[in-house]
Amino acid sequence: MPELPEVETTLRGLTPYLLGQSIVEVTIRNAHLRWPIPAELPELLRGKTVQTMTRRAKYLLFKFEHGTLLIHLGMSGSLRLLTEYQPADKHDHFELLLQNGNRMRLRDPRRFGSVLWQVEGATHPLLSRLGAEPLQATFTAEQLYQAAQRCRRAIKILLMENKVVVGVGNIYANEALFRSGIAPFCPANQLGVAQCEKLVREIKNTLTEAIAQGGSSLRDYVNSDGKQGYFQQNYSVYGREGQPCRRCATPIKMLRQGQRASFYCPHCQQ
DNA sequence: AGAACCACCTGGCAGC
């Protein structure tokens, strides 16, 4: 479910409700996510106040005075804010009860997500080797070009690796490549500077537009405020195999790269 | 070092 726009939308939706609140109670219903939820979290967080809420790649960071709670939504995770009690679903694994009575509840059917603790002053190993944030000025065409020159694999694989740039998942890799006129199977080291400039611009544009529209939704995605997103209706190529390209009407093709589906227009993308 | 593949999990859907 969550690509970067969903994570960003979740962050923005939750921040007004959590910032400055202190934690009354932490409930771990199922600690068995991708990595175990630290058993000491309830003890660590009880009585502590959320000082800042930020995002790094697809990790949500809730900073406290003595450390940071990291939450990753994996493939199927969602965070919701409950203003009144609701019985927990079988996939509701983790929950914070706030001083004002609100609850932030993590639901994650596939349990690929994670809830982790980072002690103040340290950098969690999972955050230590991440590439540039796609929406910040530190992600540049020059940087992508340099990395691409050293990579013989397909450009789409490189984009999704989180080494050069983070937060570009399967949907937005496909969409940004379409908008750049670059085929997903093009070897990274064959891209010119101009193509890298276009690609960086379109990654930023695609993500920015998606965030502006409230994040895309597929099936079970629910925003933190409970409303459905709607960006999925606007995909140019993702999930559109056999349907006409919106630009030239050529049927969209699908192929598999690294066990992920790639969609592209054989006419618009070379 | 770089590249390819595997693993973790449940639910939804197509096809029989």
Place this chain on the structure above:
DNA sequence: TGCTGCCAGGTGGTTC
């Protein structure tokens, strides 16, 4: 209706 097989938004770890 029910079973089987396949697919899915992520990404760290292992193996070659």
